[in-house]
Amino acid sequence: MDLLTHIFLPLIAIYSLKKEEFSRIYFVIALFAILPDFDVFLGIHRGILHSLVFLIPLALLLLMLERLLRSEVRYAYTAIFFLFSHIFLDFFAGGVPFLYPIVETGIGVEFPMKVSFGSSVVIEDLMPRLVFITPESVHGKVFSVLSGFGVVTATIFAFIWLADLKFRER
Numbered sequence: 251m252d253l254l255t256h257i258f259l260p261l262i263a264i265y266s267l268k269k270e271e272f273s274r275i276y277f278v279i280a281l282f283a284i285l286p287d288f289d290v291f292l293g294i295h296r297g298i299l300h301s302l303v304f305l306i307p308l309a310l311l312l313l314m315l316e317r318l319l320r321s322e323v324r325y326a327y328t329a330i331f332f333l334f335s336h337i338f339l340d341f342f343a344g345g346v347p348f349l350y351p352i353v354e355t356g357i358g359v360e361f362p363m364k365v366s367f368g369s370s371v372v373i374e375d376l377m378p379r380l381v382f383i384t385p386e387s388v389h390g391k392v393f394s395v396l397s398g399f400g401v402v403t404a405t406i407f408a409f410i411w412l413a414d415l416k417f418r419e420r
């Protein structure tokens with residue numbers, strides 16, 4: 251899944267939940283939504299940064315840090331939401347190694363349903379199916395960073411946000 255989708259799909263959710271208090275700081279917090287993909291810099295794609303073994307301690311650390319620094323927890327839950335939204339989206343786009351490196355194999359869901367039109371309409375592979383993945387080396391691999399779906403998601407967010415800004419100016 252591309253970077254724009256990872257940022258803007260959960261951002262639409264957060265914006266609709268926190269419209270009243272939404273400010274530009276949420277754009278910075280949204281970067282937590284792409285943090286897991288930084289595991290490519292560790293040489294493995296969908297590896298340790300996609301694993302609960304890393305994500306749960308990080309979530310606890312964020313909560314503790316904000317509590318310590320600001321004495322109230324205000325943004326950490328949103329950061330954790332963005333972090334886990336990545337895992338949720340990847341679960342439906344190839345799979346997630348939830349317990350890497352304890353368990354190497356990851357799991358996801360795929361929707362293979364197809365329809366073909368000929369002398370009759372044929373529907374195949376109706377049921378969603380589980381897919382299994384193993385984290386793999388990124389050496390020599392090519393990844394797409396943006397997608398049309400990501401651009402559409404970002405555009406929809408921009409549309410909602412700007413429309414609300416305009417509405418508030420009145």
Ligand SMILES: [Zn+2]
Pocket residue numbers: 286287296300336340
């Ligand atoms: Zn990912």
